Amino acid sequence: MEIHRYEKIWFVIALLMIVGFIATIAYGAVGAGVEMIADDGGTMDPNDVSGTEFEDPGVRQVGEDHYEVYVLSQQFLFRPGTTEPIRVPAGSTVTFYITSTDVMHGFALAGTNLNVMVIPGQVAKVTVEFEDPGEYGIVCNEYCGNGHHSMEGKVVVVPESQYEGP
Amino acid sequence: MSAESPFVERFPSEARIVRLNLGVAFIALFIGGLFGAIQSLHRTGVYRGLIQSSDYYSMLTAHGVLLALVFTTFFIAGLFHWGITRSFDRNAPSQWFSMTWFGVMLLGTVLATIAILGGLIPFAPDDLNAAVLYTFYAPMKAHPLFYIGAALLIVGSWLAGADWFWSYFRWRKTNSDERIPLQAFMVLVTWLMWYLATLGVATEVVVFLIPWSLGIIPAVDPLLTRTLFWFFGHPVVYFWLLPAYFVWYTILPKLSGGRLVSDPLARVSFVLFLLLSTPVGFHHQYLDPGIAEGFKFIAMSNTMFLLLPSLLTAFTVVASMEHGARQRGGKGLLGWLRALPWDEPAFAGVALAGLMFAAGGFSGMVNAGMNLNYLVHNTQWVPGHFHLTVGTAAALTFMAISYWLVPQVTGKRLQLKGLAIVQPYLWFLGMTLMSNAMHRSGLAGVPRRTAEPEWNAVSGIAYETIVGSFQETQLQIAVGGVLLFVSVVLFSMVMFGTFLVRADLGPIRVSGSLPRPLSTAEDGPLVLDNLRLWFTIAVVLVAIAYGPPFFDMISDGVFWPGTPPTTSGL
Amino acid sequence: MSTDTEIEREISHEEFTPIGTATLIAVYFVILVVLWVFTYFVEFLGRELTVVG
Numbered sequence: 001m002e003i004h005r006y007e008k009i010w011f012v013i014a015l016l017m018i019v020g021f022i023a024t025i026a027y028g029a030v031g032a033g034v035e036m037i038a039d040d041g042g043t044m045d046p047n048d049v050s051g052t053e054f055e056d057p058g059v060r061q062v063g064e065d066h067y068e069v070y071v072l073s074q075q076f077l078f079r080p081g082t083t084e085p086i087r088v089p090a091g092s093t094v095t096f097y098i099t100s101t102d103v104m105h106g107f108a109l110a111g112t113n114l115n116v117m118v119i120p121g122q123v124a125k126v127t128v129e130f131e132d133p134g135e136y137g138i139v140c141n142e143y144c145g146n147g148h149h150s151m152e153g154k155v156v157v158v159p160e161s162q163y164e165g166p
Numbered sequence: 167m168s169a170e171s172p173f174v175e176r177f178p179s180e181a182r183i184v185r186l187n188l189g190v191a192f193i194a195l196f197i198g199g200l201f202g203a204i205q206s207l208h209r210t211g212v213y214r215g216l217i218q219s220s221d222y223y224s225m226l227t228a229h230g231v232l233l234a235l236v237f238t239t240f241f242i243a244g245l246f247h248w249g250i251t252r253s254f255d256r257n258a259p260s261q262w263f264s265m266t267w268f269g270v271m272l273l274g275t276v277l278a279t280i281a282i283l284g285g286l287i288p289f290a291p292d293d294l295n296a297a298v299l300y301t302f303y304a305p306m307k308a309h310p311l312f313y314i315g316a317a318l319l320i321v322g323s324w325l326a327g328a329d330w331f332w333s334y335f336r337w338r339k340t341n342s343d344e345r346i347p348l349q350a351f352m353v354l355v356t357w358l359m360w361y362l363a364t365l366g367v368a369t370e371v372v373v374f375l376i377p378w379s380l381g382i383i384p385a386v387d388p389l390l391t392r393t394l395f396w397f398f399g400h401p402v403v404y405f406w407l408l409p410a411y412f413v414w415y416t417i418l419p420k421l422s423g424g425r426l427v428s429d430p431l432a433r434v435s436f437v438l439f440l441l442l443s444t445p446v447g448f449h450h451q452y453l454d455p456g457i458a459e460g461f462k463f464i465a466m467s468n469t470m471f472l473l474l475p476s477l478l479t480a481f482t483v484v485a486s487m488e489h490g491a492r493q494r495g496g497k498g499l500l501g502w503l504r505a506l507p508w509d510e511p512a513f514a515g516v517a518l519a520g521l522m523f524a525a526g527g528f529s530g531m532v533n534a535g536m537n538l539n540y541l542v543h544n545t546q547w548v549p550g551h552f553h554l555t556v557g558t559a560a561a562l563t564f565m566a567i568s569y570w571l572v573p574q575v576t577g578k579r580l581q582l583k584g585l586a587i588v589q590p591y592l593w594f595l596g597m598t599l600m601s602n603a604m605h606r607s608g609l610a611g612v613p614r615r616t617a618e619p620e621w622n623a624v625s626g627i628a629y630e631t632i633v634g635s636f637q638e639t640q641l642q643i644a645v646g647g648v649l650l651f652v653s654v655v656l657f658s659m660v661m662f663g664t665f666l667v668r669a670d671l672g673p674i675r676v677s678g679s680l681p682r683p684l685s686t687a688e689d690g691p692l693v694l695d696n697l698r699l700w701f702t703i704a705v706v707l708v709a710i711a712y713g714p715p716f717f718d719m720i721s722d723g724v725f726w727p728g729t730p731p732t733t734s735g736l
Numbered sequence: 737m738s739t740d741t742e743i744e745r746e747i748s749h750e751e752f753t754p755i756g757t758a759t760l761i762a763v764y765f766v767i768l769v770v771l772w773v774f775t776y777f778v779e780f781l782g783r784e785l786t787v788v789g
Contacts, residue, residue, distance in 0.1 A: 002689060528767075
């Protein structure tokens, strides 16, 4: 098989570039500490939330600076998040547990790297650190029905001194 | 290959099958394109008077299905039927069988389209709708006709492949020592990949969604059905891309005035696609709960290596164009580019499609990056990417090569050539505007698949773009979307005019002959043609990538955690 | 398409050197690497709220 020298060189460069891309992702994981959402949130019966934390979703304090937020996604609102914002203090580590009891949804804080799929039967578990006070918009970014475009919410990160608890 | 009577004269029955497939494809392209223009005006807020936001999703489903499943599959089937017939230089084994697969595909298409359009027609029955989008994730349910139609379209495509493999086996009996002709090789390899890929969606639809939508089984596991979809959902993009590569490798060099520099390298790239297209589906599920990180990482590595055959294709195809340009008298390091026939519609469209694909390749590389997906998942970046790839690399190649192919399968000269010359450039301009804006607004967090991306109830939040503004991106999307539809109108006029004109106005001006490559098939190792070997390895790689995760999902119950059907709220 | 009649001279496999292609691909490679580094390190890692667990 005759391959021109220039193409052989490109073949090697292309392979190196591919390895470089993989190495970058690995650096993100090992160096910068970015974790992938996985299956550690567990599963549950999407037709019956009784006896689970999702029966009464909301913010819970579980440590000095550690909070858990249970979010139930439904057509077409986040509970909490939509009718009342999710409130956490600045400087906290927050673990979100998110599920749905009807269809697929998405839970993303627009403009940030917090972005997950919400699948009935699965619990999406992700942990992030809120350093500074501010506000974030929650977008449902997975089509969930004819009111999908109105499904929004808010996360409010309150200055630590002003936080009154969950 | 025979000398110069046109294909339609040598193979009239096969030409008819090609025309039928292309005809359906072009009708789907027009309707899908019209809906795309309406969508681009609606979601950007430029004009929302044509449909309600709640109906947007039926229209979006139609847009996705008609363009990404119907236009593509029918065009590809027509193109490949031509390629197989040309390669083996003999009639299809059974004209009746060819008509049958076309009929099955068409029936499936009509059923699914009725279900989808039912959601847009006010007097249609309430349950006749399929506002589930092209990905139709459970628990959102469509009318059973949608799933039945989809299944028939897939089964029809399987029969098309059987037609071509039948041709191949017959040819083999009298040509046991010859290399498979390049175009036939590409058709057969693409279809082997397709048979493997469609196992996922066929299982999802036939085993789960059809019975579930009919009420025969009460619940399905949404994670399992979604995973079965994406088993198919990644290789389907290569099902769209490989026919474009078929054009770029076997026809574009001749349109450029030259020859393909290497037949064996073209075969190598197709074999790599057969091996790696399917065991990568989890890169569409990087942000799914319920799937362990290890499976996602394996998918990422496979995906990154899947870049290789495209990067090789870039070199081989551009080199073949350079060969043609220099044969036409082009000189200089880059000056040869001007010697190419940019005023010929088929050449210009295919070349522009390839150029745009280079940009789409970059956003694809980003999409492959596992943790990088947090940045772009379900934002407008994603349609920004795929309008460059399926939407241009494939769609514009298909439109442009029709200017070359349709005269040969109709026996008629291309009409309205002035419009044909402009059409690819207009597409390129419209797509540049629309896609760059989609990428930028996606980085600002603007979601895809929504009728109204602006914040409604939540106040005090704004999308922040790095360059420009949110409003300006929306305007570019609207303008780009409309220009793209005008381009589709021009294309449709040329095709309609050509199909309808009288046949006896003189011989066609296109020459169907394709020159021999510089490095021919015989220069490549025999093992490249060993389809059984490559298919076996492909199956093994899929078993490794998907076996353990499917086992995980099924081991707590095939139907658990299970959900009943839910409507879209229509 | 009458491109067949517009060919000035034939170029054989041995005579052909794809130097223009190599140049274009090299430029493309540089663009890819620059955009990748920008997208990953500036857009992605430079953004708030990374998932850490």
